[in-house]
Amino acid sequence: MLPPPSATARGLPQRRPAPAAARAGAARGPPPRATVTxxxxxxxxxxAGRGLGTAILPELSRREAGTAxxxxxxxxxxxxxxxxYVTTxxxxxxxxxxxxxxxxxxxxS
Structure with missing residues (x-):
């Protein structure tokens, strides 16, 4: 049995999505019952291209998205x-x- 949407597999609360992500997801219905990192x-x-989920990615990664x-x-x-910034x-x-x-x-600022 999968955990409820408000909990992870370990029973810890999930982070709430950012407001924009929540609004975008609201149009698609309830969130998935499982998550994958x-x-x-x-x-x-x-x-995502194979229909196994969705993702929020940085702009640089989205440029490689292709047509799938x-x-x-x-x-x-x-x-x-x-x-x-990282340096020695x-x-x-x-x-x-x-x-x-x-x-x-x-x-x-």
């Missing part, structure tokens, strides 16, 4: 991916890296 975006695309799937925009309230400890203190980080931070 794919190994990567390519796996998720392949599974239909890509739908989630609108202006779509989920946002937060990223960080030695490079982190250089003027160039500090200037780059300053520019990124200035663009996010």
């Amino acid at each position: 794919a190994g990567g975006d390519a796996t998720a695309l392949t599974m 799937v239909q890509v739908m925009d989630l609108g202006p309230q779509r989920p946002v991916r937060r990223v960080g 400890p030695e490079a982190a203190g250089t003027l160039a890296v500090r200037a780059l980080i300053r520019e990124f931070r200035a663009g996010t």
Whole structure:
């Protein structure tokens, strides 16, 4: 027997979808009773293309979607991916890296 939609297989609460995802899913009916964590975006695309589910993917991954799937925009309230900058400890203190980080931070207000 599968767990109810509000619980995972371990009985822990699932994260609630972002508002845009919830609205998009509401038109399709109730959520699936089981979820799968794919190994990567390519796996998720392949599974969706074979009718084995749906996926919310970053824009760069969606560009590789091909004709087996239909890509739908989630609108202006779509989920946002937060990223960080990774470098070596030695490079982190250089003027160039500090200037780059300053520019990124200035663009996010």
